[in-house]
Amino acid sequence: MRHLLIACLALILCGLATEAQGGPTAQVAIRTAGSTFAYDPSSVTISVSDSVRWSNKTAALHTATGGDQNDGSDGSFDTGSVSPGQSRAVKFNTAGDYPYFCAFHSIPSFYGTFVGVVHVMAPTPVSPETWGQIRRRYEQTKS
Secondary structure (H helix, E strand, O other): OHHHHHHHHHHHHHHHHHHHHOOOOEEEEEEEEOOEEEEEOOEEEEEOOOEEEEEEOOOOOEOOEEEEOOOEEEEEEEOOOEOOOOEEEEEOOOOEEEEEEOHHHOOHHHHOOOEEEEEEEOOOOOOHHHHHHHHHHHHHHHO
């Protein structure tokens, strides 16, 4: 019984570690939207250490450049040129909100609003209560 409980405890802890490492890469398509372009979806939420992959579904060159469409790049990230039919991914290692735009199509009066945002969530720590429950279960098996 004790070995079974220890094995279960190990599985629980491995599951917690896997969740903290983050999930799969988020996908964003760059599409034609009427007479302009759009990121689809325009907003994604990921965990720290996850990536976002932008796939160009249009016939034009595009970027996903961190910053504001009106003020330009803030230097936080840049996919570089994404050719038609190609994709580029960026890994995010710090929690926060990362607005982005296409550096080639950043004139709002001509191209409209062609922007997106990546929300990077910090990992959720395991609460002291959870660790206390695990410890109590372990100590119960020792008696």
